[in-house]
Amino acid sequence: RPGVSAIAGSLAVELFVSLLQHSKRASVSSDDSCCLGAIPHSIRGFLSQYQTILPSTPAFHQCTACSPKIVSEYESTNRDSFLAEVFRNCKHLEDVTGLTQLYRETEEAEQDVWDFEPQDDDDED
Numbered sequence: 001r002p003g004v005s006a007i008a009g010s011l012a013v014e015l016f017v018s019l020l021q022h023s024k025r026a027s028v029s030s031d032d033s034c035c036l037g038a039i040p041h042s043i044r045g046f047l048s049q050y051q052t053i054l055p056s057t058p059a060f061h062q063c064t065a066c067s068p069k070i071v072s073e074y075e076s077t078n079r080d081s082f083l084a085e086v087f088r089n090c091k092h093l094e095d096v097t098g099l100t101q102l103y104r105e106t107e108e109a110e111q112d113v114w115d116f117e118p119q120d121d122d123d124e125d
Contacts, residue, residue: 001047004047007045011043014036015039015040015043017036018034018036018037018038018039019039021034021035021036022034022039030054030056031056038054040054040056041054041055041056041057042054042055042056042057062097062098062099062102063097064093064094064097064099067097069096069097069098070093070096070097073096
């Protein structure tokens, strides 16, 4: 849908300006507002229904954008070298947050759960 980029861009600008107007900036809660109105944490749109919802969920502790591990590494290291490593290694943020390990553990667990090999009961005799 060619109009989606314009809609997304408009919403991003409005959200950014609203954040700039709030005293808490990026730390604003999802139910807070400013002089420009609501400041949602997430905006989900459904063009087929001309509908928008504003879900509010707790922060994911392994978020590759705002998790404590990412913020800590960004603030404690040279920012240019941090960003260079992120651009050089597409898995860096996942490694820092522990998502790489989570993916590996999930795949290992799935192998046990989704084992549909036929088993002969006759082999036990």
